[in-house]
Amino acid sequence: MQFLKKVFSSAWHTLFGxxxxxxxxxxxxxxxxxxxxxxxxxFSQWHRYQRQYLSLIRDRGDAVSLRRRFQPGxxxxxxxDLGVVDRCTTCHLGxxxxxxxxxxxxxxxxxxxxxxxxxxxxxxxxxxxxxxxTTVAEAHHSQRDxxxxxxxxxxxxxxxxxxxxxALAGTPQLNLGRSMLTRYGCVHCHTIxxxxxxxxxxxxxxxxxxxxxxxxxxxWIYSWLKDPQAYAASTTMPNxxxxxxxASDISAYLxxxxxxxxxxxxxxxxxxxxxTDPAAGASLYGESFCSSxxxxxxAAGNLVGGDVGPELTRxxxxxxxxxxxxxxxxxxxxxxTTPMPHYRFTSQQIATLAGYLQxxxxxDYGTNVHLSATTPQQIAHGRKxxxxxxCAACHEIxxxxxxxxxxxxxxxxxxxxxxxxxxxxxxxHSLPTYIAGKIRQPRAFGGSTxxxxxxxxxxxxxxxxxxxxxxxxxSRSMPDSLRIAEVVExxxxxxxxxxxxxxELACFSCHRIQGKGxxxxxxxxxxxxxxxxxxLSDFLKNPNTLRPSLIRRMxxxxxxxxxxxxxxxxxLAVYQSPVVDPDLxxxxxxxxxxxxxxxxxxxxxxxxxxxHIADTKTDKGYIGPTLTQVGSRLTPAWVCAWLRNPQxxxxxxxxxxxxxxxEDAGALTAFLMSLKGSSAKxxxx
Amino acid sequence: xKQSAATDPIFPRVMHVASCLTILALVPFAGCKREPxxxxxxxxxxxxxxxxxxxxxxxVGATGTALKDPLVVQVNDEHGTAVAGAIVEFHGPLGVSFDxxxxxxxxxxxxxxxxxxxxxxxxxHLSAVTPAKSHSVTLDAVETALGYQQRLGAILAxxxxxxxxxxxxxxxxxSNFDNLEVKPHTFSDGNTLNKMSDADxxxxxxxxxxxLNRSALMPSYRNTLSAAEIRALIAxxxxxxxxxxxxxxxxxxxx
Numbered sequence: 001m002q003f004l005k006k007v008f009s010s011a012w013h014t015l016f017g018x019x020x021x022x023x024x025x026x027x028x029x030x031x032x033x034x035x036x037x038x039x040x041x042x043f044s045q046w047h048r049y050q051r052q053y054l055s056l057i058r059d060r061g062d063a064v065s066l067r068r069r070f071q072p073g074x075x076x077x078x079x080x081d082l083g084v085v086d087r088c089t090t091c092h093l094g095x096x097x098x099x100x101x102x103x104x105x106x107x108x109x110x111x112x113x114x115x116x117x118x119x120x121x122x123x124x125x126x127x128x129x130x131x132x133x134t135t136v137a138e139a140h141h142s143q144r145d146x147x148x149x150x151x152x153x154x155x156x157x158x159x160x161x162x163x164x165x166x167a168l169a170g171t172p173q174l175n176l177g178r179s180m181l182t183r184y185g186c187v188h189c190h191t192i193x194x195x196x197x198x199x200x201x202x203x204x205x206x207x208x209x210x211x212x213x214x215x216x217x218x219x220w221i222y223s224w225l226k227d228p229q230a231y232a233a234s235t236t237m238p239n240x241x242x243x244x245x246x247a248s249d250i251s252a253y254l255x256x257x258x259x260x261x262x263x264x265x266x267x268x269x270x271x272x273x274x275x276t277d278p279a280a281g282a283s284l285y286g287e288s289f290c291s292s293x294x295x296x297x298x299a300a301g302n303l304v305g306g307d308v309g310p311e312l313t314r315x316x317x318x319x320x321x322x323x324x325x326x327x328x329x330x331x332x333x334x335x336x337t338t339p340m341p342h343y344r345f346t347s348q349q350i351a352t353l354a355g356y357l358q359x360x361x362x363x364d365y366g367t368n369v370h371l372s373a374t375t376p377q378q379i380a381h382g383r384k385x386x387x388x389x390x391c392a393a394c395h396e397i398x399x400x401x402x403x404x405x406x407x408x409x410x411x412x413x414x415x416x417x418x419x420x421x422x423x424x425x426x427x428x429h430s431l432p433t434y435i436a437g438k439i440r441q442p443r444a445f446g447g448s449t450x451x452x453x454x455x456x457x458x459x460x461x462x463x464x465x466x467x468x469x470x471x472x473x474x475s476r477s478m479p480d481s482l483r484i485a486e487v488v489e490x491x492x493x494x495x496x497x498x499x500x501x502x503x504e505l506a507c508f509s510c511h512r513i514q515g516k517g518x519x520x521x522x523x524x525x526x527x528x529x530x531x532x533x534x535x536l537s538d539f540l541k542n543p544n545t546l547r548p549s550l551i552r553r554m555x556x557x558x559x560x561x562x563x564x565x566x567x568x569x570x571x572l573a574v575y576q577s578p579v580v581d582p583d584l585x586x587x588x589x590x591x592x593x594x595x596x597x598x599x600x601x602x603x604x605x606x607x608x609x610x611x612h613i614a615d616t617k618t619d620k621g622y623i624g625p626t627l628t629q630v631g632s633r634l635t636p637a638w639v640c641a642w643l644r645n646p647q648x649x650x651x652x653x654x655x656x657x658x659x660x661x662x663e664d665a666g667a668l669t670a671f672l673m674s675l676k677g678s679s680a681k682x683x684x685x
Numbered sequence: 686x687k688q689s690a691a692t693d694p695i696f697p698r699v700m701h702v703a704s705c706l707t708i709l710a711l712v713p714f715a716g717c718k719r720e721p722x723x724x725x726x727x728x729x730x731x732x733x734x735x736x737x738x739x740x741x742x743x744x745v746g747a748t749g750t751a752l753k754d755p756l757v758v759q760v761n762d763e764h765g766t767a768v769a770g771a772i773v774e775f776h777g778p779l780g781v782s783f784d785x786x787x788x789x790x791x792x793x794x795x796x797x798x799x800x801x802x803x804x805x806x807x808x809x810h811l812s813a814v815t816p817a818k819s820h821s822v823t824l825d826a827v828e829t830a831l832g833y834q835q836r837l838g839a840i841l842a843x844x845x846x847x848x849x850x851x852x853x854x855x856x857x858x859x860s861n862f863d864n865l866e867v868k869p870h871t872f873s874d875g876n877t878l879n880k881m882s883d884a885d886x887x888x889x890x891x892x893x894x895x896x897l898n899r900s901a902l903m904p905s906y907r908n909t910l911s912a913a914e915i916r917a918l919i920a921x922x923x924x925x926x927x928x929x930x931x932x933x934x935x936x937x938x939x940x
Binding site for chain 1: 747748749750751753799801803804805806832833834836837840841844845848849856857859860861864865900901902903904905906907908909913916917920932
């Protein structure tokens with residue numbers, strides 16, 4: 001103690017013994033204290049990067065101009081409207097330097113070309129992360145207080161999706177993810193409200209199970225519930241990993257709750273023709289273009305066909321013969337809202353097609369399923385399971401109410417604080433990993449999770465994750481002016497008898513009209529302006545092909561003459577484009593000189609034969625429609641307007657806009673209208 | 686020796702510089718070796734003398750995403766028969782990940798791995814390595830990662846261009862290539878396209894083939910595609926060019 005006192009007093013004396021000494025020491029301390037901040041700054045991370053950048057550009061050919069654009073110190077992009085305070089450019093110094101395109105070292109890379117300017121949007125809007133931070137750890141990886149680390153590159157399109165509610169050409173992954181959210185039934189259970197307040201609506205068509213016993217056996221339902229993908233590899237129905245008893249009890253309830261409906265099945269005596277002619281069935285299946293919507297697995301295991309309707313590989317195992325006959329006769333009796341057209345088959349055709357489809361079965365499928373008779377307890381248990389698992393969120397089920405908000409809302413899942421998430425052991429603690437993991441294996445997150453197992457590819461999982469990561473709270477606080485609204489399907493419904501016919505024929509499953517319908521076939525919004533009456537009527541009676549290379553084509557419906565006329569009249573009268581004026585069209589009788597001039601333009605100046613066939617002997621173009629009969633198909637007014645600006649009439653069409661002047665368009669129209677084809681000479685086909 | 690090291694002030698500095706240089710020299714390799722634990726966990730039961738690529742090379746993917754198809758290589762012995770149970774390690778530049786990074790060949794001698802490309806667009810030179818008796822055998826595979834602009838170009842090309850420019854034909858999408866007298870160049874035809882400047886390509890797309898005295902069957906897209914879309918198409922063709930496209934312009938001494 002004595003010793004310490006002695007040391008202290010001697011030190012005191014040395015430092016502050018006399019006023020001069022004391023003044024000197026205090027000055028020195030003050031000087032050191034003042035030097036702390038500049039020293040810290042000198043050794044700070046961003047300063048080090050700036051020095052690295054300077055030495056990087058020193059040896060380059062354009063060092064002088066790069067050096068001139070370099071500004072030392074902290075940089076900041078401040079956009080108060082967007083809530084952006086980004087200092088990323090302090091270290092990322094080469095983002096706008098085109099000449100650094102060959103530099104791959106971070107943080108000096110040039111930013112890849114995107115449609116947005118750095119100064120207009122900053123960085124974190126798309127990439128996430130903490131823009132105001134000035135260290136790598138805080139800017140890129142901070143998870144404090146609900147802060148989000150930057151988005152991994154594989155999900156970067158989620159950044160676009162915050163403003164772009166519409167489908168952008170450059171974001172295929174986001175677009176796929178969004179369409180999957182509506183197509184795989186996600187939004188039946190999870191509510192997703194978009195920033196503009198609209199709810200994301202499902203686009204799938206989960207079948208009603210109210211009359212299921214008319215259609216399928218309890219054994220099939222059991223096998224299906226146990227493993228939907230074993231029946232049809234392409235189905236979107238997820239696997240609920242049910243035990244044998246649970247699957248048996250659910251099937252028992254579904255059968256017991258099913259009510260038979262008149263017309264769902266054909267009485268056994270009625271099926272007059274025992275159709276076992278596979279060749280005739282296959283050709284009818286082909287002629288009716290069933291494969292435009294339905295897929296069948298071929299011998300190599302590949303699915304061939306469309307995905308609008310269910311896969312038919314094992315349809316014979318699924319449906320009862322008497323139901324199939326009734327369905328093929330008129331599907332709208334069993335399911336009034338089905339996308340399947342009412343083909344108006346003859347009874348002979350129905351029998352042939354039913355026989356052909358019934359033979360599409362797997363003799364091994366469900367052979368070892370033997371279910372005992374049901375007890376009331378089993379049925380009650382089945383109902384309880386249906387309520388617990390939320391089956392009625394997708395399917396209409398007799399005696400069970402459709403639950404509301406069955407699963408957690410996902411409207412801001414992209415900003416879910418990590419503190420609220422229970423991660424699995426060994427899992428990377430990040431939101432993308434959590435979401436992807438949950439989609440991939442929902443049941444791994446605890447036995448109480450009701451979410452079923454979807455069978456998705458890795459690319460599909462990434463796509464759904466991207467779409468979910470786009471649902472951030474930032475996207476909701478963004479100014480409305482920045483938001484690009486989604487193109488929402490209209491609820492257009494054609495009127496009258498023709499409207500009823502169009503619903504029955506399910507035109508909207510393939511064609512888009514006034515913003516409603518599919519994209520498999522041409523948009524018919526202006527069809528009335530485009531085509532001639534005789535051609536349309538003939539086409540509806542017997543659709544021939546316009547594009548030789550297409551395999552998905554318009555099926556033939558056995559329309560009555562009266563229905564045919566009604567439909568033709570309606571299309572011609574109602575689907576008229578305001579910009580195609582028949583009165584302004586070139587006259588129907590054109591001078592041979594004009595036709596010849598048009599022919600010259602067709603073959604030389606515009607080289608249309610590259611894509612179209614005007615003369616089957618010489619032309620080979622395979623992309624656009626065949627034009628050999630275009631003069632009896634299209635109206636001159638439409639041809640002329642189309643040639644001048646195709647995209648104005650049908651947005652997104654592949655025909656380039658050649659910016660034709662009036663004279664050239666007139667001559668080409670004259671030439672095209674002279675192509676009447678052979679059928680016109682021979683009268684009606 | 687020890688004495689001189691302590692007394693000679695130059696020596697520690699030399700050591701210091703030398704060690705720094707060694708570390709610097711090793712840095713480029715640091716990214717290559719991924720998950721050495723996965724490698725050591727596998728026990729090879731056989732070894733081959735040759736590696737051949739079965740499938741999965743020359744794919745085009747987006748930056749940061751997994752390639753559509755896995756990379757599959759086959760290990761053969763000196764007689765050309767497949768070797769099962771040989772170890773194959775996969776290496777790539779920084780940012781590329783393999784799942785798994787090392788794998789034993791299956792009964793048909795094949796090693797399969799899923800490849801995720803890095804976040805920089807461009808060519809990725811990957812390699813598969815298998816230890817042979819005296820030395821190890823290496824096989825190189827090249828994959829392409831497209832950035833935003835290049836991928837937009839790919840999508841536009843698919844909509845407007847490839848029906849004529851790509852001879853590949855399928856039932857779903859019949860190519861028009863064979864129907865054209867003057868054959869269009871594929872987007873990856875580097876031997877032809879690399880000689881053309883961006884301005885030439887813009888001119889052809891904007892004004893059609895006749896603009897550069899080429900086929901009139903190539904129409905003008907000036908009124909159909911925006912300038913940005915045309916730039917995207919060119920960026921895409923440059924990205925998939927084979928042989929690879931080297932941008933003309935300033936060449937830096939240190940490259």
